Amino acid sequence: MINYRRFFIKTLLKLGLISLLPGKIFALNDIEDCDITTDDIEGPYYAGNYTNSYNITPFNIDDPAQNFLIISGTVYAEDCKTPIPNAVVEIWHANQGVYDIDTNQYLDSEYEDDFYRGQINTDSAGNYSFLTVLPGKYPNGSYYRPSHIHYKTSYLDTELTTQVYFEGDTSIPIDPWASNPNATNRIISLFTDANNVLNGVFDINLNIKPENINNTYLKEQDKIIKSIWPNPINQNTTIILNKYEKNTQIKIYDINGQIITRKTILGTEIKLMNIIKKPLTKGFYILQISTPNGLKEVKRFIV
């Protein structure tokens, strides 16, 4: 059994991104399809004051019996491209019927109180990530709600409470919240990585103007990548850079940090298909572009 955390850190080291721990390393501005993230019911199990942690399970990552899930994403302003550093992301979810216990019991339980709920501040690029397990289902009257994670994301006076569901969950059509058209963008796909850990990405676009964000990270004029579109990729996926600089390098890694391709690029438009030798298997990939003057930018894309 591979030590996943060590493996993950090794990947980050390889990419020169160790400073992003425990934030997520992938970010993508899907600005062609920009919608403010919709809300969903809070439910009775929100408690607040969660422990600030990446691993919100009681388990060691080496535990082969667990169905681990790494859920990560970026918090953006209403333009879907300005990252929000230092936003607070709180999540909580059920595990094997934990929500069946009434709220008071749940909150009084020392054991359960510490797990399957957590909060994290987004890093300088607006990224967050949590290590948890795939949430269990719990009964709601005569049926089971689909597996879901509750989110509360806040920055200054703006707060969004919502829920994330998982593609292919057969309980979604019978759940009034998950089957609401507003939830469509919150049903995410999951991929299993080489270490048998599920990975999911949920980006959050808050209803807040970019100019109201105290963002000292990448200013617009310093950004290298303008867009990657369409994503998930197809034959036409094109990467567009803000400007061309001689000797700019593009590298693509898989989720485990294995390099797929490395090229020197010759213009501001790069057709993804032209720089990848063989078809990519389904999953997440990391694109890194670095300029000769040391600027580096990393994005995620999905196949």
Ligand SMILES: [Fe+2]
């Ligand atoms: Fe719930």
